[in-house]
Amino acid sequence: xxxxxxxxxxxxxxxxxxxxxxxxxxxxxxxxxxxxxxxxxxxxxxxxxxxxxxxxxxxxxxxxxxxxxxxxxxxxxxxxxxxxxxxxxxxxxxxxxxxxxxxxxxxxxxxxxxxxxxxxxxxxxxxxxxxxxxxxxxxxxxxxxxxxxxxxxxxxxxxxxxxxxxxxxxxxxxxxxxxxxxxxxxxxxxxxxxxxxxxxxxxxxxxxxxxxxxxx
Amino acid sequence: xxxxxxxxxxxxxxxxxxxxxxxxxxxxxxxxxxxxxxxxxxxxxxxxxxxxxxxxxxxxxxxxxxxxxxxxxxxxxxxxxxxxxxxxxxxxxxxxxxxxxxxxxxxxxxxxxxxxxxxxxxxxxxxxxxxxxxxxxxxxxxxxxxxxxxxxxxxxxxxxxxxxxxxxxxxxxxxxxxxxxxxxxxxxxxxxxxxxxxxxxxxxxxxxxxxxxxxx
Numbered sequence: 196x197x198x199x200x201x202x203x204x205x206x207x208x209x210x211x212x213x214x215x216x217x218x219x220x221x222x223x224x225x226x227x228x229x230x231x232x233x234x235x236x237x238x239x240x241x242x243x244x245x246x247x248x249x250x251x252x253x254x255x256x257x258x259x260x261x262x263x264x265x266x267x268x269x270x271x272x273x274x275x276x277x278x279x280x281x282x283x284x285x286x287x288x289x290x291x292x293x294x295x296x297x298x299x300x301x302x303x304x305x306x307x308x309x310x311x312x313x314x315x316x317x318x319x320x321x322x323x324x325x326x327x328x329x330x331x332x333x334x335x336x337x338x339x340x341x342x343x344x345x346x347x348x349x350x351x352x353x354x355x356x357x358x359x360x361x362x363x364x365x366x367x368x369x370x371x372x373x374x375x376x377x378x379x380x381x382x383x384x385x386x387x388x389x390x391x392x393x394x395x396x397x398x399x400x401x402x403x404x405x406x407x408x409x410x411x
Numbered sequence: 412x413x414x415x416x417x418x419x420x421x422x423x424x425x426x427x428x429x430x431x432x433x434x435x436x437x438x439x440x441x442x443x444x445x446x447x448x449x450x451x452x453x454x455x456x457x458x459x460x461x462x463x464x465x466x467x468x469x470x471x472x473x474x475x476x477x478x479x480x481x482x483x484x485x486x487x488x489x490x491x492x493x494x495x496x497x498x499x500x501x502x503x504x505x506x507x508x509x510x511x512x513x514x515x516x517x518x519x520x521x522x523x524x525x526x527x528x529x530x531x532x533x534x535x536x537x538x539x540x541x542x543x544x545x546x547x548x549x550x551x552x553x554x555x556x557x558x559x560x561x562x563x564x565x566x567x568x569x570x571x572x573x574x575x576x577x578x579x580x581x582x583x584x585x586x587x588x589x590x591x592x593x594x595x596x597x598x599x600x601x602x603x604x605x606x607x608x609x610x611x612x613x614x615x616x617x618x619x620x621x622x623x624x625x626x627x
Contacts, residue, residue: 239542241457322541325534325597326455332601367619374594375587379543385548403583407622 224262224272226252228248230344232273236315236390240270240323267331274320275338282341284309289345295353296401303376306342310380311390317380343373353405363408375400440478440488442468449490451532456486456539483547490536491554493529498557500525505561511569512617515562519592520610522558526596527606533596559589567623579624591616 230251234243245266249256250408263269289302310317324335347369379396382388388396441532446467450459461482477487505518526533540551543589563585578595595613604612 239457241455318541322538325538325541325600329601332597364615364619368614370594371587371591371616371619374590378586378590381548384541385545399580399583400587403580403587403623404620406624407619409623 197237220262223254223258226254227262227269228273228276229257232267232277232316235270235273235319236313239319240266245269267328270323271331271334271338273316274335277310277316278338278342279337280305281309282345286345289349295349295358296398296405298349299372300394300398302345302349303372303397304390305396306376307379307390307393311383311393314384318384321377321380324393343369346372357410359405359408360410368404368408371404372401375404412574436478439470439474442470443475443478443485444489444492447485448532451489451535452529455535456482461485473490483544486539487547489532489555490551493526493532494554494558497522497525498561501558502561505565511565511574512614512621514565515588515617516610516614519562519588520606522592523595523606523609523613527599527609530596530600534600537593545578559585562589563613564589573609573626575621575624576626584620584624587620588617592619 227248231243231248234248234251237243243266245256245259247265249259249271252259259269263272285302285306288305289298291319292301320335324332327335347365350359350363350365350368354361354363356364376397379388379393379400382396383390383393429609445624447459447464450464450467453459459482460524461472464482464485465475468475475485475540479488499520501518504521508517536551540548543551563581565577566575566581566584570577570579570581592613595604595609595616598612599606599609
């Protein structure tokens with residue numbers, strides 16, 4: 196009986212206690228990720244140190260390491276959070292538009308809109324994607340998959356509707372559009388292209404890439 | 412008269428002396444660049460320190476700084492040397508082939524061939540191109556210009572010959588092909604694509620990009 200009282204006391208009090216702990220942990224992770232996001236954007240992946248990220252978050256390096264195994268894991272957590280947000284914004288817009296080109300442009304323009312005020316972070320992510328361990332690259336691709344899959348899906352619908360030729364290589368076209376979409380960020384970063392210029396140029400690129408795939 | 416003798420002595424002896432000095436300087440620069448190339452490829456731009464580059468070249472950091480103002484200048488010197496070599500190899504191949512697509516593929520395949528055993532360096536260059544000062548980006552573009560101009564030139568000839576439509580956007584098509592060409596290196600780096608796979612895939616990409624530009 197004392198054991199059952201103990202159990203009931205434990206179960207009634209442990210849940211809120213755990214939740215407070217969990218909430219604190221979530222807050223700590225959030226603070227670390229915000230500081231990391233800022234520092235990655237400012238300095239790039241290599242030059243952002245865990246020590247400076249910890250300082251930016253107002254905590255010890257130990258507290259950072261209690262939440263993230265290493266800088267790579269922290270970077271991926273930031274990336275995953277951003278991608279989820281961008282994919283959300285893009286996937287809605289990807290379904291609207293009078294034809295395949297317009298739907299792709301609407302979706303990817305929404306992605307530009309969602310990221311335009313975070314250009315340095317996008318640059319840091321793109322730079323890192325060229326020089327990271329193969330395992331990290333695999334996780335980056337997984338993180339990006341909702342977006343790249345959505346682009347493929349729109350092209351596939353264009354084939355299904357008869358707008359595009361039946362034998363087009365969907366993955367090839369999707370990856371060309373994706374590379375163009377990503378490559379344009381360089382023009383924003385170095386040539387001060389506005390969000391509107393990015394979208395306008397991407398529109399021309401998408402049109403050129405799909406031109407040979409349209410059903411005759 | 413003594414002054415004229417002195418002058419003549421100086422002019423007769425100073426030239427070989429200067430040449431020896433110049434030759435030594437060229438050798439030193441070459442050694443530094445080789446060590447830097449290896450270290451950039453191994454660690455990427457950020458993590459390669461001047462101290463380790465100097466150690467790799469068997470000299471003091473002071474000797475490195477006597478030849479290069481900073482790491483950025485050294486990196487650009489390595490890049491410029493490589494690009495010149497690649498542009499040489501590609502420009503010959505870009506003129507051979509039965510049509511525009513084939514000529515582009517021959518030229519850019521030659522570029523793959525010239526760089527395939529230096530993948531990590533290509534990765535370091537691509538990574539750096541996403542996160543560098545605007546002035547460095549301008550110099551990178553200048554260095555790449557012989558290659559990107561050559562790609563544009565081949566497309567322009569396709570327009571002139573009537574193979575491609577008269578109103579195609581040459582720069583747009585060239586930059587799409589360039590982005591595809593560069594993007595494929597990621598598949599070599601992370602998916603172990605062979606040189607042949609890179610060329611085969613680029614061939615499909617070029618065909619898709621030009622498909623909508625062919626004269627009907």
